Each structure stands twice: as structure tokens, then as C-alpha cells.
Amino acid sequence: MAFAIDSNWVVDFAWILGIACTLASVSMILFVLWFRRYVDAENRHEKLVNDRWQETLFEIVSADESPDAENLPDDDFGAESYSGKFKNDFDDEVLQQIPEKDSPYFLYTWNYIHESLRGNAKDRLNAFAKSRGAKEKALKLLRSRFIKHRLLALNTLGNLGEKSTYDRISTFAAKRDPIVSVWAFRAMFRIRPRETLEKHLHLIAERADWSPAHVAKILKECDVDLISEGLAKLCNEYREKEISEKQFAYLVSYLRFAHQRDAEPILRKLISESSQMEVLISCLRLVRSEDSLPSIRKLLIDERWQLRMFSIMAIERFGHSYDIELLKRSLDDKNWWVRYYAAQALLRMPDMTTDDVKKLSVMVETDFERDILLQVLAEAEFRCKTQSSTAL
Amino acid sequence: MQDAILHSFVEYIQWFYLLYFIGLNATYGILGLISLFVLPRYIQKQIAQRLPHAETGFEPPISLIVTAYNEAPVIIPSTEALRQLDYREFEIVIVNDGSTDNMMELLTKKYDLEVFPAAIRESIDHEPIKAIYQSKKYSNIRVVDKENGGCKADASNAGINAAKYGLFMPLDADTILERDCLKLLIQPYLLNAETIAVGGSVRILNGCEVENGFLTKVGFPKNWYARFQVLEYGRAFLNGRVGWNFFDALPLISGAFGLFKKEAVVEVGGYSNTSLGEDMDLVLRLHRHFRLKKIPYRVDFVSDATCWTEVPYTYDILKKQRVRWQRGLFDCIWENKKLLFHPRSKGVGWGSMPFLLFMEGLSPFIELFGYFFFLISYYAGMVSFEGTVAFLFLSVASGFMISMSTVLLEELIFQTYPEKRDLHTMIACAFLENFGYGQINSVWRLEGTIKWILNTKKSWGMMARSAAWNKTATEEEGGVHAVIENTEKLDAPAEVSEETNG
Numbered sequence: 001m002a003f004a005i006d007s008n009w010v011v012d013f014a015w016i017l018g019i020a021c022t023l024a025s026v027s028m029i030l031f032v033l034w035f036r037r038y039v040d041a042e043n044r045h046e047k048l049v050n051d052r053w054q055e056t057l058f059e060i061v062s063a064d065e066s067p068d069a070e071n072l073p074d075d076d077f078g079a080e081s082y083s084g085k086f087k088n089d090f091d092d093e094v095l096q097q098i099p100e101k102d103s104p105y106f107l108y109t110w111n112y113i114h115e116s117l118r119g120n121a122k123d124r125l126n127a128f129a130k131s132r133g134a135k136e137k138a139l140k141l142l143r144s145r146f147i148k149h150r151l152l153a154l155n156t157l158g159n160l161g162e163k164s165t166y167d168r169i170s171t172f173a174a175k176r177d178p179i180v181s182v183w184a185f186r187a188m189f190r191i192r193p194r195e196t197l198e199k200h201l202h203l204i205a206e207r208a209d210w211s212p213a214h215v216a217k218i219l220k221e222c223d224v225d226l227i228s229e230g231l232a233k234l235c236n237e238y239r240e241k242e243i244s245e246k247q248f249a250y251l252v253s254y255l256r257f258a259h260q261r262d263a264e265p266i267l268r269k270l271i272s273e274s275s276q277m278e279v280l281i282s283c284l285r286l287v288r289s290e291d292s293l294p295s296i297r298k299l300l301i302d303e304r305w306q307l308r309m310f311s312i313m314a315i316e317r318f319g320h321s322y323d324i325e326l327l328k329r330s331l332d333d334k335n336w337w338v339r340y341y342a343a344q345a346l347l348r349m350p351d352m353t354t355d356d357v358k359k360l361s362v363m364v365e366t367d368f369e370r371d372i373l374l375q376v377l378a379e380a381e382f383r384c385k386t387q388s389s390t391a392l
Numbered sequence: 393m394q395d396a397i398l399h400s401f402v403e404y405i406q407w408f409y410l411l412y413f414i415g416l417n418a419t420y421g422i423l424g425l426i427s428l429f430v431l432p433r434y435i436q437k438q439i440a441q442r443l444p445h446a447e448t449g450f451e452p453p454i455s456l457i458v459t460a461y462n463e464a465p466v467i468i469p470s471t472e473a474l475r476q477l478d479y480r481e482f483e484i485v486i487v488n489d490g491s492t493d494n495m496m497e498l499l500t501k502k503y504d505l506e507v508f509p510a511a512i513r514e515s516i517d518h519e520p521i522k523a524i525y526q527s528k529k530y531s532n533i534r535v536v537d538k539e540n541g542g543c544k545a546d547a548s549n550a551g552i553n554a555a556k557y558g559l560f561m562p563l564d565a566d567t568i569l570e571r572d573c574l575k576l577l578i579q580p581y582l583l584n585a586e587t588i589a590v591g592g593s594v595r596i597l598n599g600c601e602v603e604n605g606f607l608t609k610v611g612f613p614k615n616w617y618a619r620f621q622v623l624e625y626g627r628a629f630l631n632g633r634v635g636w637n638f639f640d641a642l643p644l645i646s647g648a649f650g651l652f653k654k655e656a657v658v659e660v661g662g663y664s665n666t667s668l669g670e671d672m673d674l675v676l677r678l679h680r681h682f683r684l685k686k687i688p689y690r691v692d693f694v695s696d697a698t699c700w701t702e703v704p705y706t707y708d709i710l711k712k713q714r715v716r717w718q719r720g721l722f723d724c725i726w727e728n729k730k731l732l733f734h735p736r737s738k739g740v741g742w743g744s745m746p747f748l749l750f751m752e753g754l755s756p757f758i759e760l761f762g763y764f765f766f767l768i769s770y771y772a773g774m775v776s777f778e779g780t781v782a783f784l785f786l787s788v789a790s791g792f793m794i795s796m797s798t799v800l801l802e803e804l805i806f807q808t809y810p811e812k813r814d815l816h817t818m819i820a821c822a823f824l825e826n827f828g829y830g831q832i833n834s835v836w837r838l839e840g841t842i843k844w845i846l847n848t849k850k851s852w853g854m855m856a857r858s859a860a861w862n863k864t865a866t867e868e869e870g871g872v873h874a875v876i877e878n879t880e881k882l883d884a885p886a887e888v889s890e891e892t893n894g
Binding site: 008010011013014015017018019021022024025028029031032033035036039108111112115116146147148151152155178179183209211212213214216217220246336339340368371372374375378382383385 | 403406407409410413414417433436437439440442443444448449450451508509510511513515526528531579582583585776778779782783785786788789790792793796797799800803804807812815819822
């Protein structure tokens with residue numbers, strides 16, 4: 001048994017590995033302790049800056065003097081002259097330049113307040129920010145290696161409506177990062193909506209990595225007269241192009257931000273011709289024209305339950321008594337959701353009263369039909385009760 | 393001759409342990425580095441979420457399913473807190489899993505419940521539902537009163553059947569959610585329509601202050617068991633989940649905090665009411681179903697969506713929990729063994745599942761055998777003193793380093809514990825957990841493994857809750873103020889309830 005492995009290099013290796021782990025741990029401890037001191041100091045500074053600028057910015061927002069819409073500055077020169085109005089209103093401290101280190105904090109506070117506001121107060125904030133060199137600071141932050149600074153800069157430039165920065169921002173819309181690019185796209189729409197619509201709207205069809213909800217939010221913020229035709233045109237164009245079903249379905253769903261007159265022709269065409277489920281669902285959610293009704297009725301017997309359900313929802317919107325019989329047939333569907341929406345639709349049909357539905361619940365043959373009708377009736381009764389109690 | 397064989401054996405064992413430590417450190421190191429790379433970028437991008445009106449208005453509605461068994465002390469404050477969540481549209485479905493206390497009476501009184509003739513779709517099996525109630529005060533509160541199913545899974549399945557919306561979140565009655573957590577958890581669904589499940593981080597409530605069902609002050613636990621668990625949860629969520637999520641191989645979404653697509657969960661048959669690890673089992677079954685059938689899907693993790701939960705603070709309860717977790721782990725791996733090293737299983741079958749099996753499942757064997765082997769070998773004169781110390785030192789040093797990497801990530805990204813004193817305690821815990829706590833954990837897990845092999849009777853265990861946060865709820869009507877603290881300051885647990893409705 002005299003082979004104790006003192007000299008075995010496995011043991012030496014274990015020592016080395018153990019020491020390496022210990023050194024790594026000690027380094028991490030030292031770093032963590034230093035980092036905590038750094039973060040504490042940084043947080044204190046951030047709080048000081050925020051407190052100071054919040055107060056100032058709130059004063060600007062709540063100032064009595066509302067700018068005359070016609071005299072609003074639309075360029076840098078105008079902004080400077082307009083900001084001169086504040087020189088008499090605020091003390092010298094406010095007019096101090098923002099130190100470089102403070103600019104992200106100032107811009108965040110400014111953006112936060114800006115995003116909370118509507119109307120003229122935004123213009124006052126813009127004018128003030130321009131006079132404090134927010135544009136230059138934002139452009140500088142666009143070059144930062146921190147993504148949060150780049151996002152902040154894009155939002156600032158968008159909120160400022162800085163036309164001169166449009167081209168610079170448009171390069172960010174082409175970036176690979178979906179968050180950065182979609183923020184750039186939003187800023188572009190805020191600065192030059194018409195140009196963005198004409199030159200860059202195709203991005204919403206091509207960027208599959210962009211969140212459809214964010215794109216929808218951007219489109220919702222736009223003037224419907226401005227984007228309506230462009231959206232319909234884009235849908236028509238991409239109907240023939242090679243994009244995924246999902247992506248095209250999203251594109252169709254953006255037609256909710258278009259005028260009905262622009263959206264309906266393409267919706268009608270798609271409902272009658274397409275077999276793609278996602279696309280059809282998008283259409284069924286939006287369709288308002290009775291011209292599509294024959295195609296929608298055909299979908300009531302489609303083998304995909306989602307299509308049966310959405311076609312019931314569409315039929316309910318039109319409210320034709322002819323469809324009551326079709327809806328009654330759907331009460332016995334094998335899918336719960338189809339039965340549920342069929343029962344709801346029946347209750348909401350103009351030619352059906354609550355009593356009619358109650359009678360129907362007694363007459364139906366299966367438990368499926370009866371149960372779902374009773375649930376929908378109870379829900380309706382509950383809604384009536386809560387509405388009347390709210391009214392009281 | 394015999395000496396030569398023994399010598400080779402000892403050397404092979406030493407090599408095995410050396411490689412084991414290298415493998416362990418390398419895996420945690422890689423996961424930690426990924427978190428270090430991914431998390432700061434992610435958190436920076438969240439600046440968008442912190443601006444006002446960050447919601448798009450297109451966030452889908454969510455069903456919150458609160459499963460509760462004898463949770464009378466906490467059900468009202470919990471529900472009231474849920475009502476105040478910052479989200480566009482959601483419903484609260486409380487599943488009373490055959491409680492024997494006065495929980496139903498409290499709910500009926502508080503929310504003015506009346507029987508509702510709901511046509512429940514029985515997509516997933518569960519114990520019979522006695523009745524469904526609708527609150528007359530709030531249209532988004534319903535109560536499903538069902539027969540006791542003996543486990544949380546059964547109650548969750550009933551809740552899923554009753555849920556009105558396409559996304560649901562299963563919750564425990566005592567979970568404290570951060571007000572914006574739904575807005576954060578919904579993000580992956582908005583970004584990728586193929587998302588079927590999203591998990592968030594679970595943090596430890598012991599030592600924190602809670603008011604009106606919301607966390608008002610973060611504090612580090614005073615109880616040592618809870619303190620060590622802070623690091624364990626950190627390792628699991630900051631290192632593990634973020635890292636595995638990067639490889640699209642997330643093996644687990646905590647049962648206390650996840651957002652699921654109802655259609656996908658129904659497709660795989662809902663929660664398993666035979667598995668002790670029903671939450672992990674569900675996620676692995678989702679992977680198995682979608683991956684092996686080549687259906688595109690995504691299981692995601694949102695690190696800054698946070699819920700807080702009370703953890704065991706006594707030896708007995710912690711032991712029961714760990715034994716149960718270990719059995720659950722093997723249950724899940726065994727049930728989903730088809731996924732392991734399957735050619736189509738990608739990151740799950742080739743990364744996270746082998747990690748769970750070898751680094752989590754079998755590690756108690758390896759570690760305890762290691763201690764046993766080196767000590768016996770030393771006394772038998774087969775290994776020198778230096779050799780024994782070297783390997784014990786390596787074991788402690790590598791454990792310390794892994795825990796420190798969690799502390800580092802925690803500090804770099806979240807700085808959850810604002811007090812400097814708490815940071816120092818956390819560092820001390822990272823070191824001290826290697827002297828006793830780690831080893832006793834291995835013993836419990838070994839017991840769990842043996843029980844799984846022997847297939848002894850399953851038990852969901854009892855979870856003692858301090859329930860201190862409910863204390864003043866009865867004193868101040870409607871107001872809930874509490875400090876979740878350790879047993880040292882409590883005379884006795886105010887309430888003992890089944891941890892998972894068992």
C-alpha cells in the first residue's frame with residue numbers, strides 16, 4: 001500500500017485547478033465590491049440629475065404660456081429663437097448646458113415626460129431640448145457602444161422631429177437588431193412620415209423579426225389618410241411575392257389602419273382565393289363588406305376550426321337573418337370555441353331576442369348545444385346586471 | 393499485483409473526479425458567460441419598456457389560474473394583489489381544490505360569488521368540478537370549485553379547461569408578482585408568434601416586506617437555509633435558464649411563474665398528475681411533442697419578469713422539498729427519455745437534459761462517493777494526505793467559484809439587494825454553502841433518487857408558511873402589511889398548508 005500518490009501529477013493538476021478557481025473567486029469578490037461602490041455613486045448622481053431636470057421640465061410643461069401653433073419652430077434656428085422665450089421664465093441654473101455625463105439621464109427624463117404628453121406641451125419640451133443641444137447629444141449617443149444609449153438617441157431624435165437627422169436614422173432601420181431597427185423606423189415616421197411611407201414601408205413586410213405588435217403601434221400613431229392607400233398597395237404587391245404565410249398574414253392585419261374603401265377589395269380577393277389559414281383569419285377579423293359574405297359562408301364548414309370560428313364572428317357583424325339557420329347548425333360543432341361564438345352570434349343577431357335563444361335552448365337536441373346556449377345567456381344576463389349597476 | 397490494480401483504480405478515480413470538476417466548471421462557466429453576454433444587452437433593450445405607454449395595445453388577454461387548497465389565510469390578499477396587476481386585460485380563475493377550510497366562504501363573501509352555468513370544455517382530464525362561480529362585483533373573477541385531486545396538476549388542469557383566454561399563467565396562492573410582470577412576460581409572444589411558453593425569474597420572499605400583496609422592500613433572509621437558497625435560485629435562473637434559453641433548450645419553467653399558450657398545453661394533455669415535477673414534465677413534453685413532430689415553436693425566458701415566493705426555512709421541510717424535487721427530476725427525465733440524445737431534439741436532448749441527468753441527477757452520487765472514496769482511501773493509505781486535501785480543496789474552490797459567478801451576475805445586472813451588508817452576506821454564503829449545506833443537499837437528493845428507484849409512495853409534502861404577510865390583514869381590514877421572516881423571529885408557523893395542494 002505504499003503508493004500514496006504525492007508526486008502524481010493528477011494531484012498537482014487538482015491543486016492548480018483549485019487555486020485557479022480560488023483566484024477567480026477572489027477576483028470576482030474584488031470586482032463585485034468595486035462595482036457596488038461604482039453603481040451606488042452612479043445611482044446617486046442619476047437621482048440628482050433626474051430630480052433637477054424633472055423639476056425643470058415639469059415647469060416647462062406646466063408653464064402658462066402656450067405656444068401659438070402657427071409660430072412653432074420647425075428648424076434649428078426657429079427652435080433657438082423660440083427657446084429664447086424661456087430665458088426670462090427660468091433661472092440661470094436651468095439654462096446651464098447639460099454636462100456630457102448627464103446627457104443620457106437628461107434625455108431619458110425628457111423622453112419619459114415627452115411620451116406621457118399630448119399636444120402643445122410637447123412643442124415646449126422640444127423647443128427647450130433643442131436649446132439645450134439635445135439633438136447634438138442624441139447624435140453623439142447614436143455612436144455609443146451601449147444599445148440603451150442608441151435606443152434613447154433614436155427616440156429623442158424622433159420625438160424632436162429633427163428633419164436633418166432623418167438620413168442618419170434611416171441607416172439604423174436597416175440594422176440587424178430588431179429592436180434598434182424598429183425604433184429607428186418609428187423615429188423616421190415621426191420625422192418625415194410621407195417619405196418613410198414612400199421609401200421604407202416595405203420594411204414592415206420584409207422584416208419578419210420585427211414585433212407585429214410594435215409595427216401595429218407605429219401604424220396606429222400615423223394619420224390614417226396618409227397610410228391607408230400605401231398599406232393596401234403594399235398588401236397587393238406582396239400577394240405575389242415570396243414571403244411567409246405568417247408574415248403576409250401580419251401584413252394583411254395591418255389593414256385595420258387603412259380606410260375600408262382601400263382595404264376591402266384586397267380582403268375580398270383574399271377570402272375568395274386564399275387557402276392559407278393565417279391569412280384568412282386576418283381577413284375575417286377585418287372584413288366589413290357584404291360582398292364577401294358568400295365566401296365567408298363557405299368557410300363555416302371548413303375543416304379547420306379556427307376558420308369556422310372566425311367566419312362566425314364575421315357573419316355576426318353583418319347580422320343577416322338568413323345566417324341564423326347556419327349559426328344554429330354550428331351550435332353542434334365538435335369544437336367548443338366554434339359552439340361558443342355561434343351561440344354568442346345568435347344572441348346578437350338583430351332578429352333574435354333573448355327569449356328566442358332561451359326557447360332554442362329548450363328545443364335543441366344535444367347537451368352540447370344546450371350547455372353553450374345556457375352559458376351565453378348567463379353571460380348576457382351578467383353583463384346586463386353589471387351595466388345597470390354601473391349606470392346606477 | 394494487487395497493489396498495481398489498486399493503484400490504477402485510484403488513479404482512474406482521481407482522473408474521473410478531475411474531469412468531473414472540469415466538466416462541471418466548464419458547463420457553469422459557459423452558461424455564466426452566456427448570461428454575461430445576453431443579460432446586459434437584454435436589460436438595456438428594456439429601456440423601451442420603462443417609458444410610458446410602452447404597451448402596444450395589441451397584447452393578448454391572459455387567464456391567471458390560482459390553484460388553492462386550504463389557502464384561507466392568503467387567498468384574499470393574493471387575489472386583491474392580482475387585481476392590481478398592470479396589464480390591459482386579464483381574468484382571475486381561482487381553483488378551489490376541495491379545500492376543507494373556510495376559503496370558499498371568504499371568497500364568496502368578498503367577491504359576491506354566484507353559481508354560473510358554464511359549459512366547461514373538458515379538454516384535459518381532472519377530478520369533477522362541483523360548480524363554477526362568477527363574481528358579481530368583478531367580471532374578471534371566477535372560482536372553479538372542484539373535488540380534491542391530490543396534487544396541484546389536477547387543479548391546474550381544471551383551471552386550464554375553465555380559462556377563457558388563449559394564454560394562461562398558473563399561480564400559487566402565496567406567490568407575490570411584480571406589478572409589471574405580465575407586460576414583460578408577454579413580450580416574447582408579441583415578438584414571435586411561435587412562442588408557446590415563457591418563464592420568468594423566481595426570487596425569495598423570506599426577509600422582504602409586503603404590503604397589499606405587493607413587494608415594498610427587498611431584504612436578504614436572516615435564516616441561513618433561506619440565504620443559501622438565494623444563491624441556488626440565482627444559479628438556476630441567472631446562470632441556468634438564461635444560458636439554456638440562449639441555446640433554445642430551456643428545460644423548465646417554474647410552476648409558480650410561467651405564461652403558456654393554452655392550445656399547446658391542451659395538445660400535450662396538460663399537467664401530469666402522476667409526476668412530482670409536473671412543471672418540468674410539462675415543458676419537456678412540450679419540447680418532445682413539438683420538436684419530434686417538427687412543428688416550429690419557441691419556449692422562452694424573461695429574466696426581469698419576477699415573482700417572489702417563500703422558501704422552506706426549516707431543515708425538515710427543506711429536506712422534504714429536495715427529496716421531492718429529486719424524484720420529480722428523475723420522473724421527468726424518465727417520462728421524456730425519448731428526447732434524450734434524439735437526433736431531432738437539438739439543444740434540449742443534447743444539452744439541457746444530459747446536464748440535468750448528469751450534473752443535477754447523478755451529482756449527489758458522484759459527490760458523496762467522492763468524499764467517501766477519498767477519506768477511506770486516505771485512511772487506508774491508498775491516497776496521500778496531500779492528494780486528499782487537493783481534491784477536497786478543488787471541490788470547495790469550484791463550488792465557491794460557481795456561486796461567486798452567480799453573485800457577480802446578480803450584481804452586474806440586477807443589484808436586487810440594495811444593502812451593502814446583504815451583498816457581504818451573499819458573498820459569505822457563496823463560500824459557506826460548501827461546508828455542510830452542499831453536502832447535506834447531496835444526501836437529500838441521494839435519498840430522493842433511491843426513493844425514485846424503489847418507487848416508494850409519492851407525497852407532495854407539506855410546506856410550512858410563515859404567512860406573516862397575512863397577519864395584519866386581519867388586523868387592518870383590507871390592508872396587508874407583513875415582513876416575511878425566518879422562524880427565529882416567529883413563535884411558530886402561523887399556518888401550515890400543503891405546498892402543492894397535496
